[in-house]
Amino acid sequence: MEMREQWRSRWGFVLAAAGSAVGLGNLWGFAYKASQGGGAVFLLLYVLIVLLVCLPVLVSEMVLGRSTGKSPLLAPIAAAGSAWQPMGWVFVFASCGILAFYAVLMGWTADTFFHSLFFGLPGTLDEANEFVGSVSTGSSVFLGQLFSLFLTASVVVAGIRGGIERLARWSMPLLFALVIILAIWAATLPGAIAGYQEFLFKVDFSQFSNLKTIRLAFGQAFFSLSLGIGIMVAYASYLDKRSPLPKEAVLISSLDTSVGILAGMVTFPILMSFPVAKDALGESFVKTLFVALPTGLSSLGLLGQLVAVLFFGLAFIAALTSSISLLEVPVSSLIDRFGWTRDKAVIFSSVFIFLIGIPAALSDKVLGNMASFLDLLLLLGGFLIAILIGWFASRVFDEDLAGCNSSFRGRRYLKFMLRWVSPPVIAFGLIVSLIDLL
Numbered sequence: 001m002e003m004r005e006q007w008r009s010r011w012g013f014v015l016a017a018a019g020s021a022v023g024l025g026n027l028w029g030f031a032y033k034a035s036q037g038g039g040a041v042f043l044l045l046y047v048l049i050v051l052l053v054c055l056p057v058l059v060s061e062m063v064l065g066r067s068t069g070k071s072p073l074l075a076p077i078a079a080a081g082s083a084w085q086p087m088g089w090v091f092v093f094a095s096c097g098i099l100a101f102y103a104v105l106m107g108w109t110a111d112t113f114f115h116s117l118f119f120g121l122p123g124t125l126d127e128a129n130e131f132v133g134s135v136s137t138g139s140s141v142f143l144g145q146l147f148s149l150f151l152t153a154s155v156v157v158a159g160i161r162g163g164i165e166r167l168a169r170w171s172m173p174l175l176f177a178l179v180i181i182l183a184i185w186a187a188t189l190p191g192a193i194a195g196y197q198e199f200l201f202k203v204d205f206s207q208f209s210n211l212k213t214i215r216l217a218f219g220q221a222f223f224s225l226s227l228g229i230g231i232m233v234a235y236a237s238y239l240d241k242r243s244p245l246p247k248e249a250v251l252i253s254s255l256d257t258s259v260g261i262l263a264g265m266v267t268f269p270i271l272m273s274f275p276v277a278k279d280a281l282g283e284s285f286v287k288t289l290f291v292a293l294p295t296g297l298s299s300l301g302l303l304g305q306l307v308a309v310l311f312f313g314l315a316f317i318a319a320l321t322s323s324i325s326l327l328e329v330p331v332s333s334l335i336d337r338f339g340w341t342r343d344k345a346v347i348f349s350s351v352f353i354f355l356i357g358i359p360a361a362l363s364d365k366v367l368g369n370m371a372s373f374l375d376l377l378l379l380l381g382g383f384l385i386a387i388l389i390g391w392f393a394s395r396v397f398d399e400d401l402a403g404c405n406s407s408f409r410g411r412r413y414l415k416f417m418l419r420w421v422s423p424p425v426i427a428f429g430l431i432v433s434l435i436d437l438l
Protein backbone atom coordinates (compact mmCIF):
# COMPACT_ATOMS: atom_id res chain seq x y z
CA MET A 1 0.00 0.00 0.00
CA GLU A 2 1.15 3.53 -0.74
CA MET A 3 2.28 5.51 2.30
CA ARG A 4 -0.13 8.23 3.34
CA GLU A 5 1.35 11.69 2.92
CA GLN A 6 2.21 13.57 6.13
CA TRP A 7 2.62 17.17 7.20
CA ARG A 8 6.20 18.31 7.16
CA SER A 9 5.98 19.69 10.68
CA ARG A 10 3.67 20.18 13.60
CA TRP A 11 3.45 23.87 12.74
CA GLY A 12 2.48 23.08 9.20
CA PHE A 13 -0.59 21.30 10.49
CA VAL A 14 -1.48 23.99 13.02
CA LEU A 15 -1.14 26.77 10.46
CA ALA A 16 -3.13 24.87 7.85
CA ALA A 17 -5.90 24.14 10.34
CA ALA A 18 -5.90 27.74 11.55
CA GLY A 19 -5.90 28.75 7.90
CA SER A 20 -9.03 26.74 7.38
CA ALA A 21 -10.66 28.34 10.40
CA VAL A 22 -9.66 31.92 9.67
CA GLY A 23 -11.49 33.14 6.61
CA LEU A 24 -14.36 35.23 5.37
CA GLY A 25 -16.27 33.94 8.36
CA ASN A 26 -14.00 36.04 10.57
CA LEU A 27 -13.44 39.05 8.38
CA TRP A 28 -16.95 39.35 7.03
CA GLY A 29 -19.33 37.00 8.87
CA PHE A 30 -18.35 37.85 12.42
CA ALA A 31 -18.81 41.59 12.02
CA TYR A 32 -22.00 41.14 10.10
CA LYS A 33 -23.50 38.78 12.67
CA ALA A 34 -22.42 40.90 15.62
CA SER A 35 -24.14 43.87 14.01
CA GLN A 36 -27.50 42.11 13.81
CA GLY A 37 -28.58 43.31 17.24
CA GLY A 38 -26.95 40.68 19.46
CA GLY A 39 -24.01 42.89 20.44
CA ALA A 40 -22.13 41.81 23.56
CA VAL A 41 -24.58 38.97 24.23
CA PHE A 42 -23.83 37.48 20.81
CA LEU A 43 -20.13 37.71 21.54
CA LEU A 44 -20.46 36.15 24.97
CA LEU A 45 -22.60 33.28 23.69
CA TYR A 46 -20.15 32.72 20.86
CA VAL A 47 -17.17 32.49 23.19
CA LEU A 48 -19.02 30.18 25.60
CA ILE A 49 -20.05 27.86 22.78
CA VAL A 50 -16.49 27.72 21.49
CA LEU A 51 -15.04 26.96 24.93
CA LEU A 52 -17.60 24.53 26.26
CA VAL A 53 -18.97 22.82 23.19
CA CYS A 54 -16.67 23.26 20.22
CA LEU A 55 -13.31 22.53 21.80
CA PRO A 56 -14.14 18.93 22.75
CA VAL A 57 -15.72 18.37 19.34
CA LEU A 58 -12.68 19.84 17.62
CA VAL A 59 -10.40 17.44 19.46
CA SER A 60 -12.72 14.54 18.58
CA GLU A 61 -12.72 15.44 14.93
CA MET A 62 -8.94 15.38 14.93
CA VAL A 63 -8.88 12.10 16.85
CA LEU A 64 -11.25 10.58 14.31
CA GLY A 65 -8.93 11.53 11.46
CA ARG A 66 -5.65 10.65 13.08
CA SER A 67 -6.66 7.34 14.65
CA THR A 68 -8.26 5.98 11.48
CA GLY A 69 -5.93 7.61 8.94
CA LYS A 70 -8.93 7.80 6.61
CA SER A 71 -10.76 10.46 4.64
CA PRO A 72 -13.91 12.07 6.10
CA LEU A 73 -16.10 9.74 4.05
CA LEU A 74 -14.61 6.53 5.42
CA ALA A 75 -13.32 7.56 8.86
CA PRO A 76 -16.69 7.18 10.65
CA ILE A 77 -17.03 3.64 9.29
CA ALA A 78 -13.50 2.75 10.28
CA ALA A 79 -14.14 4.01 13.81
CA ALA A 80 -17.59 2.60 14.50
CA GLY A 81 -18.89 0.42 11.68
CA SER A 82 -20.91 0.79 8.53
CA ALA A 83 -23.99 2.17 10.28
CA TRP A 84 -22.08 5.45 10.34
CA GLN A 85 -21.75 5.70 6.60
CA PRO A 86 -24.37 8.51 6.25
CA MET A 87 -22.23 10.74 8.44
CA GLY A 88 -19.42 10.58 5.90
CA TRP A 89 -21.81 11.67 3.18
CA VAL A 90 -23.07 14.56 5.29
CA PHE A 91 -19.44 15.73 5.49
CA VAL A 92 -18.86 15.47 1.76
CA PHE A 93 -22.07 17.19 0.71
CA ALA A 94 -21.83 19.92 3.32
CA SER A 95 -18.29 20.78 2.21
CA CYS A 96 -19.31 20.92 -1.44
CA GLY A 97 -22.32 23.09 -0.57
CA ILE A 98 -20.30 25.50 1.53
CA LEU A 99 -17.54 25.80 -1.04
CA ALA A 100 -20.18 26.44 -3.71
CA PHE A 101 -21.35 29.68 -2.13
CA TYR A 102 -17.99 30.46 -0.52
CA ALA A 103 -16.39 30.63 -3.97
CA VAL A 104 -18.97 33.23 -4.99
CA LEU A 105 -18.13 35.34 -1.94
CA MET A 106 -14.45 34.92 -2.71
CA GLY A 107 -15.16 36.12 -6.20
CA TRP A 108 -16.75 39.30 -4.82
CA THR A 109 -13.71 39.73 -2.60
CA ALA A 110 -11.35 39.36 -5.54
CA ASP A 111 -13.45 41.76 -7.62
CA THR A 112 -13.49 44.33 -4.84
CA PHE A 113 -9.74 43.96 -4.49
CA PHE A 114 -9.06 44.52 -8.20
CA HIS A 115 -11.59 47.30 -8.42
CA SER A 116 -10.09 49.14 -5.45
CA LEU A 117 -6.62 48.65 -6.85
CA PHE A 118 -7.24 49.74 -10.44
CA PHE A 119 -10.27 52.01 -10.38
CA GLY A 120 -10.25 53.53 -6.91
CA LEU A 121 -12.98 53.69 -4.32
CA PRO A 122 -16.56 54.96 -4.57
CA GLY A 123 -17.03 58.33 -2.87
CA THR A 124 -20.78 58.83 -2.84
CA LEU A 125 -23.77 56.63 -2.23
CA ASP A 126 -24.56 56.46 -5.92
CA GLU A 127 -21.05 55.51 -6.76
CA ALA A 128 -21.16 52.93 -3.99
CA ASN A 129 -24.20 51.27 -5.49
CA GLU A 130 -22.61 51.28 -8.88
CA PHE A 131 -19.45 49.81 -7.35
CA VAL A 132 -21.34 46.92 -5.77
CA GLY A 133 -23.27 46.40 -8.96
CA SER A 134 -20.09 46.01 -10.95
CA VAL A 135 -18.52 43.76 -8.35
CA SER A 136 -21.37 41.44 -7.49
CA THR A 137 -23.62 41.15 -10.51
CA GLY A 138 -23.26 40.04 -14.09
CA SER A 139 -20.34 38.30 -15.66
CA SER A 140 -17.78 39.54 -13.13
CA VAL A 141 -19.39 37.26 -10.54
CA PHE A 142 -18.84 34.19 -12.65
CA LEU A 143 -15.34 35.29 -13.48
CA GLY A 144 -14.60 35.81 -9.79
CA GLN A 145 -16.13 32.46 -8.86
CA LEU A 146 -14.15 30.65 -11.56
CA PHE A 147 -10.94 32.44 -10.64
CA SER A 148 -11.38 31.46 -6.98
CA LEU A 149 -12.19 27.84 -7.71
CA PHE A 150 -9.31 27.61 -10.13
CA LEU A 151 -6.80 28.90 -7.57
CA THR A 152 -8.27 26.59 -4.92
CA ALA A 153 -7.99 23.60 -7.22
CA SER A 154 -4.42 24.39 -8.18
CA VAL A 155 -3.32 24.40 -4.55
CA VAL A 156 -5.17 21.19 -3.69
CA VAL A 157 -3.83 19.38 -6.74
CA ALA A 158 -0.32 19.97 -5.41
CA GLY A 159 -1.12 17.87 -2.35
CA ILE A 160 -0.66 18.30 1.38
CA ARG A 161 2.98 19.34 1.69
CA GLY A 162 3.51 20.88 -1.70
CA GLY A 163 0.20 22.75 -1.82
CA ILE A 164 -1.75 23.26 1.39
CA GLU A 165 1.12 23.39 3.87
CA ARG A 166 3.25 25.54 1.61
CA LEU A 167 0.54 28.18 1.23
CA ALA A 168 -0.39 28.22 4.92
CA ARG A 169 3.21 28.67 6.04
CA TRP A 170 3.74 32.08 4.54
CA SER A 171 0.20 33.39 4.30
CA MET A 172 -0.96 32.87 7.88
CA PRO A 173 1.81 34.86 9.59
CA LEU A 174 1.35 37.61 7.00
CA LEU A 175 -2.36 37.64 7.68
CA PHE A 176 -1.95 37.97 11.44
CA ALA A 177 0.52 40.79 11.01
CA LEU A 178 -1.76 42.64 8.60
CA VAL A 179 -4.89 42.38 10.69
CA ILE A 180 -3.00 43.63 13.75
CA ILE A 181 -1.59 46.59 11.83
CA LEU A 182 -5.02 47.44 10.45
CA ALA A 183 -6.60 47.21 13.91
CA ILE A 184 -3.99 49.58 15.33
CA TRP A 185 -4.55 52.00 12.49
CA ALA A 186 -8.34 51.81 12.95
CA ALA A 187 -7.91 52.66 16.63
CA THR A 188 -6.68 56.10 15.60
CA LEU A 189 -9.89 56.91 13.70
CA PRO A 190 -12.33 59.42 15.20
CA GLY A 191 -15.13 56.84 15.40
CA ALA A 192 -13.02 54.13 17.04
CA ILE A 193 -14.64 54.28 20.48
CA ALA A 194 -18.12 54.45 19.02
CA GLY A 195 -17.21 51.48 16.83
CA TYR A 196 -16.04 49.34 19.73
CA GLN A 197 -19.15 50.23 21.65
CA GLU A 198 -21.36 49.21 18.79
CA PHE A 199 -19.47 45.97 18.26
CA LEU A 200 -18.28 44.73 21.62
CA PHE A 201 -20.12 46.46 24.38
CA LYS A 202 -23.71 46.92 23.32
CA VAL A 203 -25.31 45.10 26.22
CA ASP A 204 -28.94 44.16 26.00
CA PHE A 205 -29.87 41.22 28.20
CA SER A 206 -33.10 40.52 26.37
CA GLN A 207 -30.89 39.18 23.57
CA PHE A 208 -30.36 36.01 25.61
CA SER A 209 -33.86 34.95 24.67
CA ASN A 210 -33.65 36.14 21.09
CA LEU A 211 -33.72 33.03 18.89
CA LYS A 212 -31.90 34.74 16.08
CA THR A 213 -29.01 35.80 18.31
CA ILE A 214 -28.70 32.24 19.61
CA ARG A 215 -28.80 30.81 16.09
CA LEU A 216 -26.18 33.24 14.84
CA ALA A 217 -23.86 32.50 17.77
CA PHE A 218 -24.05 28.73 17.22
CA GLY A 219 -23.68 29.06 13.48
CA GLN A 220 -20.74 31.40 13.79
CA ALA A 221 -18.94 29.18 16.29
CA PHE A 222 -19.14 26.11 14.05
CA PHE A 223 -18.64 27.91 10.76
CA SER A 224 -15.71 29.91 11.95
CA LEU A 225 -13.90 26.90 13.37
CA SER A 226 -14.63 24.86 10.21
CA LEU A 227 -16.19 22.36 12.55
CA GLY A 228 -18.63 19.50 12.03
CA ILE A 229 -17.80 18.98 8.40
CA GLY A 230 -14.85 16.61 8.35
CA ILE A 231 -12.13 19.13 7.58
CA MET A 232 -10.25 18.43 10.75
CA VAL A 233 -10.70 14.71 10.06
CA ALA A 234 -9.04 15.14 6.69
CA TYR A 235 -6.20 17.32 7.98
CA ALA A 236 -5.52 15.22 11.06
CA SER A 237 -5.38 12.05 8.98
CA TYR A 238 -2.03 13.32 7.67
CA LEU A 239 -0.71 13.91 11.18
CA ASP A 240 1.79 11.88 13.15
CA LYS A 241 0.87 10.26 16.44
CA ARG A 242 2.84 12.58 18.68
CA SER A 243 1.17 15.95 18.11
CA PRO A 244 -0.69 16.93 21.28
CA LEU A 245 -4.18 17.40 19.87
CA PRO A 246 -5.82 19.22 22.82
CA LYS A 247 -3.08 21.84 22.71
CA GLU A 248 -3.41 22.25 18.96
CA ALA A 249 -7.16 22.64 19.35
CA VAL A 250 -6.78 25.39 21.94
CA LEU A 251 -4.22 27.14 19.76
CA ILE A 252 -6.37 26.96 16.64
CA SER A 253 -9.50 28.23 18.33
CA SER A 254 -7.66 31.08 20.08
CA LEU A 255 -6.12 32.22 16.81
CA ASP A 256 -9.48 32.03 15.11
CA THR A 257 -11.34 33.96 17.78
CA SER A 258 -8.64 36.62 18.01
CA VAL A 259 -8.75 37.25 14.29
CA GLY A 260 -12.55 37.54 14.42
CA ILE A 261 -12.38 40.13 17.19
CA LEU A 262 -9.48 42.00 15.57
CA ALA A 263 -11.35 42.13 12.28
CA GLY A 264 -14.33 43.65 14.09
CA MET A 265 -11.94 46.19 15.56
CA VAL A 266 -10.99 47.14 12.02
CA THR A 267 -14.42 47.28 10.43
CA PHE A 268 -16.53 48.91 13.12
CA PRO A 269 -14.34 51.98 13.65
CA ILE A 270 -14.30 52.51 9.87
CA LEU A 271 -18.07 52.20 9.67
CA MET A 272 -18.59 54.63 12.54
CA SER A 273 -16.01 57.14 11.34
CA PHE A 274 -17.41 57.80 7.90
CA PRO A 275 -21.07 58.69 7.54
CA VAL A 276 -21.25 57.55 3.90
CA ALA A 277 -20.26 54.10 4.99
CA LYS A 278 -23.18 53.91 7.38
CA ASP A 279 -25.58 55.08 4.70
CA ALA A 280 -24.34 52.38 2.41
CA LEU A 281 -25.15 49.77 5.05
CA GLY A 282 -28.50 48.14 5.51
CA GLU A 283 -29.07 47.59 1.81
CA SER A 284 -28.41 43.91 1.32
CA PHE A 285 -27.01 42.03 4.25
CA VAL A 286 -24.42 39.91 2.53
CA LYS A 287 -22.95 42.87 0.73
CA THR A 288 -22.47 45.09 3.77
CA LEU A 289 -18.73 44.98 4.00
CA PHE A 290 -18.17 45.03 0.29
CA VAL A 291 -19.97 48.36 0.04
CA ALA A 292 -19.51 50.06 3.35
CA LEU A 293 -15.77 49.61 3.77
CA PRO A 294 -14.58 50.94 0.41
CA THR A 295 -17.08 53.78 0.56
CA GLY A 296 -16.00 54.82 4.04
CA LEU A 297 -12.35 54.56 3.18
CA SER A 298 -12.68 56.69 0.05
CA SER A 299 -12.70 59.89 2.10
CA LEU A 300 -9.09 59.18 3.11
CA GLY A 301 -7.85 59.43 -0.45
CA LEU A 302 -4.78 57.41 -1.33
CA LEU A 303 -4.32 56.09 2.21
CA GLY A 304 -7.89 54.82 2.14
CA GLN A 305 -7.27 53.09 -1.14
CA LEU A 306 -4.16 51.43 0.28
CA VAL A 307 -6.09 50.19 3.31
CA ALA A 308 -8.90 48.84 1.12
CA VAL A 309 -6.46 47.00 -1.13
CA LEU A 310 -4.69 45.52 1.90
CA PHE A 311 -7.95 44.53 3.59
CA PHE A 312 -9.47 42.81 0.58
CA GLY A 313 -6.18 41.20 -0.42
CA LEU A 314 -5.93 39.85 3.09
CA ALA A 315 -9.51 38.65 3.02
CA PHE A 316 -8.90 36.81 -0.24
CA ILE A 317 -5.84 34.99 1.03
CA ALA A 318 -7.64 34.09 4.24
CA ALA A 319 -10.51 32.76 2.15
CA LEU A 320 -8.15 30.72 -0.01
CA THR A 321 -6.67 28.87 2.95
CA SER A 322 -10.27 28.03 3.91
CA SER A 323 -11.50 27.03 0.48
CA ILE A 324 -8.63 24.58 -0.02
CA SER A 325 -9.63 22.82 3.19
CA LEU A 326 -13.20 22.56 1.94
CA LEU A 327 -12.09 21.06 -1.36
CA GLU A 328 -9.80 18.59 0.41
CA VAL A 329 -12.87 16.87 1.94
CA PRO A 330 -14.47 15.58 -1.29
CA VAL A 331 -11.07 15.14 -2.94
CA SER A 332 -9.57 12.96 -0.22
CA SER A 333 -12.85 11.05 0.02
CA LEU A 334 -12.93 10.27 -3.71
CA ILE A 335 -9.29 9.17 -3.64
CA ASP A 336 -9.93 7.01 -0.61
CA ARG A 337 -13.21 5.47 -1.69
CA PHE A 338 -12.75 4.99 -5.43
CA GLY A 339 -8.98 4.93 -5.77
CA TRP A 340 -8.99 7.96 -8.08
CA THR A 341 -5.86 10.00 -8.70
CA ARG A 342 -5.66 13.38 -6.99
CA ASP A 343 -5.91 15.18 -10.34
CA LYS A 344 -9.07 13.42 -11.36
CA ALA A 345 -10.69 13.93 -7.95
CA VAL A 346 -9.84 17.65 -7.96
CA ILE A 347 -11.22 18.26 -11.45
CA PHE A 348 -14.41 16.33 -10.83
CA SER A 349 -15.11 17.99 -7.46
CA SER A 350 -14.35 21.51 -8.71
CA VAL A 351 -16.66 21.23 -11.71
CA PHE A 352 -19.43 19.83 -9.53
CA ILE A 353 -18.97 22.62 -6.99
CA PHE A 354 -18.96 25.29 -9.68
CA LEU A 355 -22.26 23.99 -11.02
CA ILE A 356 -24.07 23.89 -7.69
CA GLY A 357 -22.77 27.39 -6.95
CA ILE A 358 -24.46 28.95 -9.98
CA PRO A 359 -27.75 29.77 -8.21
CA ALA A 360 -25.79 31.54 -5.46
CA ALA A 361 -23.86 33.48 -8.08
CA LEU A 362 -27.10 34.64 -9.64
CA SER A 363 -28.85 35.75 -6.46
CA ASP A 364 -27.49 36.89 -3.14
CA LYS A 365 -30.77 35.89 -1.54
CA VAL A 366 -30.10 32.28 -2.52
CA LEU A 367 -26.57 32.69 -1.24
CA GLY A 368 -27.81 33.87 2.17
CA ASN A 369 -30.28 30.99 2.41
CA MET A 370 -27.65 28.45 1.46
CA ALA A 371 -25.38 29.81 4.17
CA SER A 372 -28.07 29.58 6.85
CA PHE A 373 -29.09 26.08 5.82
CA LEU A 374 -25.53 24.78 5.75
CA ASP A 375 -24.88 26.16 9.23
CA LEU A 376 -27.50 23.65 10.35
CA LEU A 377 -25.58 20.81 8.71
CA LEU A 378 -22.43 21.87 10.57
CA LEU A 379 -24.31 21.66 13.86
CA LEU A 380 -25.69 18.28 12.86
CA GLY A 381 -22.20 17.06 11.94
CA GLY A 382 -20.82 18.32 15.26
CA PHE A 383 -23.60 16.54 17.13
CA LEU A 384 -22.90 13.26 15.34
CA ILE A 385 -19.16 13.53 16.03
CA ALA A 386 -19.79 14.10 19.73
CA ILE A 387 -22.05 11.04 19.88
CA LEU A 388 -19.73 8.88 17.82
CA ILE A 389 -16.52 9.65 19.69
CA GLY A 390 -18.11 10.27 23.09
CA TRP A 391 -20.27 7.17 23.19
CA PHE A 392 -19.65 4.69 20.39
CA ALA A 393 -15.91 4.90 19.87
CA SER A 394 -14.70 6.38 23.12
CA ARG A 395 -11.85 3.86 23.28
CA VAL A 396 -10.39 5.47 20.19
CA PHE A 397 -10.45 8.80 22.00
CA ASP A 398 -8.64 7.48 25.07
CA GLU A 399 -6.04 5.52 23.17
CA ASP A 400 -5.22 8.24 20.70
CA LEU A 401 -4.85 10.95 23.29
CA ALA A 402 -2.94 8.75 25.73
CA GLY A 403 -0.41 8.17 22.96
CA CYS A 404 0.39 11.85 22.56
CA ASN A 405 1.13 12.59 26.20
CA SER A 406 -1.78 14.91 26.87
CA SER A 407 -2.54 15.29 30.57
CA PHE A 408 -4.87 12.77 32.16
CA ARG A 409 -6.98 15.47 33.79
CA GLY A 410 -7.36 17.31 30.52
CA ARG A 411 -8.52 14.12 28.86
CA ARG A 412 -11.03 13.38 31.56
CA TYR A 413 -12.41 16.90 31.32
CA LEU A 414 -12.71 16.72 27.53
CA LYS A 415 -14.41 13.37 27.63
CA PHE A 416 -16.88 14.54 30.23
CA MET A 417 -17.78 17.59 28.15
CA LEU A 418 -18.00 15.51 25.01
CA ARG A 419 -20.43 13.06 26.53
CA TRP A 420 -22.62 15.17 28.73
CA VAL A 421 -22.40 18.77 27.58
CA SER A 422 -21.76 18.94 23.84
CA PRO A 423 -24.61 16.71 22.61
CA PRO A 424 -27.50 18.32 24.53
CA VAL A 425 -26.22 21.85 23.97
CA ILE A 426 -25.73 21.30 20.24
CA ALA A 427 -29.15 19.68 20.03
CA PHE A 428 -30.57 22.76 21.72
CA GLY A 429 -28.76 24.98 19.21
CA LEU A 430 -30.08 22.92 16.32
CA ILE A 431 -33.67 23.09 17.51
CA VAL A 432 -33.53 26.82 18.19
CA SER A 433 -31.96 27.43 14.78
CA LEU A 434 -34.59 25.34 13.03
CA ILE A 435 -37.42 27.17 14.76
CA ASP A 436 -35.88 30.53 14.00
CA LEU A 437 -35.31 29.71 10.34
CA LEU A 438 -38.82 28.35 9.82
Ligand code: PHE
Pocket residue numbers: 020021022023024025026098222223224225226227229231322323325326
Ligand atom coordinates in the same frame (compact mmCIF):
# COMPACT_ATOMS: atom_id res chain seq x y z
N1 PHE B 1 -13.97 28.73 8.72
C1 PHE B 1 -14.02 29.38 7.47
C2 PHE B 1 -14.25 30.86 7.66
O1 PHE B 1 -14.41 31.32 8.74
C3 PHE B 1 -15.09 28.88 6.56
C4 PHE B 1 -15.27 27.44 6.57
C5 PHE B 1 -16.42 26.90 7.07
C6 PHE B 1 -14.28 26.63 6.09
C7 PHE B 1 -16.61 25.56 7.14
C8 PHE B 1 -14.45 25.30 6.14
C9 PHE B 1 -15.60 24.77 6.67
O2 PHE B 1 -14.29 31.58 6.71
